[in-house]
Amino acid sequence: MDTSKIKGIRTGLTVAPRRRLSIMGLAVAIAVGVAVGFAVPRGNSATASTGLPNTSDYHSLLVNPRNSQSLILGTHDGLYVSLDGGRHWRRGGLRNSDAMNLARPVAQTLWLAGHNVFKKSTDGGATWADVRPNGLPGLDLHGFAIAPGHPRVLYAAVAGEGLYRSRDGGRSFKLVSKTIGGNVMALAILPNGHILAGDMRRGLLRSSDEGRAWRQVFAAQILGLAVNPGNASRVLATGGGIAVSANGGHTWRIVLNMEKGAGPVAWSTSNPKLAYVVGFDRKLYLSRDRGESWRAVGGS
Numbered sequence: 105m106d107t108s109k110i111k112g113i114r115t116g117l118t119v120a121p122r123r124r125l126s127i128m129g130l131a132v133a134i135a136v137g138v139a140v141g142f143a144v145p146r147g148n149s150a151t152a153s154t155g156l157p158n159t160s161d162y163h164s165l166l167v168n169p170r171n172s173q174s175l176i177l178g179t180h181d182g183l184y185v186s187l188d189g190g191r192h193w194r195r196g197g198l199r200n201s202d203a204m205n206l207a208r209p210v211a212q213t214l215w216l217a218g219h220n221v222f223k224k225s226t227d228g229g230a231t232w233a234d235v236r237p238n239g240l241p242g243l244d245l246h247g248f249a250i251a252p253g254h255p256r257v258l259y260a261a262v263a264g265e266g267l268y269r270s271r272d273g274g275r276s277f278k279l280v281s282k283t284i285g286g287n288v289m290a291l292a293i294l295p296n297g298h299i300l301a302g303d304m305r306r307g308l309l310r311s312s313d314e315g316r317a318w319r320q321v322f323a324a325q326i327l328g329l330a331v332n333p334g335n336a337s338r339v340l341a342t343g344g345g346i347a348v349s350a351n352g353g354h355t356w357r358i359v360l361n362m363e364k365g366a367g368p369v370a371w372s373t374s375n376p377k378l379a380y381v382v383g384f385d386r387k388l389y390l391s392r393d394r395g396e397s398w399r400a401v402g403g404s
Contacts, residue, residue: 163204165368167370178205209250247261247290250293252295258273261301265282280314288303297314307321327365329342335376343366363385387401
């Protein structure tokens, strides 16, 4: 498909800033077909605001595996929680933590990776511990993903450095690629081990050999990737709009152009037909037909 003729998803691959990103510019969402049950920290206010939180950056999104109406939104200023499908939001903890990436591989384990922050929770998000692994050149982690079915295999894209992998649950990392990773803003691992990476210079790239070799599959700036938990062949990508792939990311169709673009994207595990996308127009979008059509359900 000649994406250069389609308005909304940009094919001019400009370089994104390597630090935190403006909501009206670029942001990131990493969701790899996982969802999350979330424990609101003690002392959190029960007051909920209507529409998306009034914060400058929307970065990541997860859905409760047992309740598709329960969401977590990662922002530059920590976490927010919604219990009604994104219509109302309240603080969820980790104020001042840049939650660029959220992932839940198993049970109550949660990972948060972002701009100079790397944390892990083993109690569903009630408490968090800093992670300081060996082998990473820094903790400016703009891309992060966990291999489905292999919770000890973690991938981290370190801004300006490259792509790194851990095989011991995050205790240590080793370099996978120096040429890929430094400009990556979105990562997703498919169950077959193939990797999708949204590189701000090269577009959407795919590797079938654990990151050693890559080829471009979509000439667009990709800020969010999400693999369907019920059908790994179905993948969503966000950037200047929303695109869907029905063959594991080999080819793509644009299903919604968005003037201000979109970033955070996540599927529901309990209802794999349902997906959410956060737009940079401060609206939450919902699809009930596996990403084919979308409607706004929240915003301000």
